[in-house]
Amino acid sequence: MESRSRFTAISVISFSSTVIPKACRKRTCRRSFIRTRPEPEPPGLRRSSLPSSAYLKEEEEKMAGVKLYNKTGDAKAVKIQEGIEKKFGFVPEVFQAMGRNGDFLDLAMRIAEAAGKGLDPKTKELIIIAVSAVNGCEYCLDAHRSAALAAGVTDEEISAAIEVAASISLYNNFNKAISLNSDLKSK
Known part of the structure; x- marks a missing residue:
């Protein structure tokens, strides 16, 4: 890329x-x-x-589709964004877009931290990339590709994760389109 x-x-x-x-x-x-x-x-x-x-x-x-609040939202949002800036060296646009409402930004950050407990950083980033690819979020793909590479993920692993996500997306959409009932159940 x-x-x-x-x-x-x-x-x-x-x-x-x-x-x-x-x-x-x-x-x-x-x-x-x-x-x-x-x-x-x-x-x-x-x-x-x-x-x-x-x-x-x-x-x-x-x-941007919404106004960006780079440390101009409510006091709670500004405090959170200052912490984000210390971590990344800047406030990424996604956190600027959420920066109007500190309660919302705080909740979004806590959910992201809580999700995937027990997964190693490489696995978590590969899952994020796969979901972002299927959802068509280029912003997320760019951000998490960088994070994945920094965590030691290879380009081949990124491509493989996207291939798996694309194939499952194909099956999901096909099965939804034909309203197929599941004949494969867990035992």
């Missing part, structure tokens, strides 16, 4: 928006379109001619 920065993605959208089909305007769709069909920067483009970081941040916030 190629490395890409937010800055590059925003630059491509800003300078080459005609590349993105009109029917493809959602944020996740734009991100995947950019990844699968990278567009070179226009000739003669210099860093000094790029929009300021404040402008890019404003454009990024417009792309």
Whole structure:
């Protein structure tokens, strides 16, 4: 998987928006379109001619489906986000999106910590990647692929987890579509 920065993605959208089909305007769709069909920067483009970081941040916030609260929500949310920032070095957008309501953010964090007790970090990350792939959450795939690699998971293991998830998703959807009754029961 190629490395890409937010800055590059925003630059491509800003300078080459005609590349993105009109029917493809959602944020996740734009991100995947950019990844699968990278567009070179226009000739003669210099860093000094790029929009300021404040402008890019404003454009990024417009792309989100909800307002992002980067330490601007209620007091409880700000405190939690400060802890997240210490851990990651920044506040990931998912925690900014949840940052309006500290009680909700706290509960989401506690559920994530409680889920998968007894699983080693590699297994937990592979499960998260598999579920994220089936659910189509590119943001989650990007974040947890990095976490999985840091935990020692290989690219081959990531691909295998996605293959298993895709095959089970196929069977789940097929069986739901035909309303099949289970003939395989636990003994």
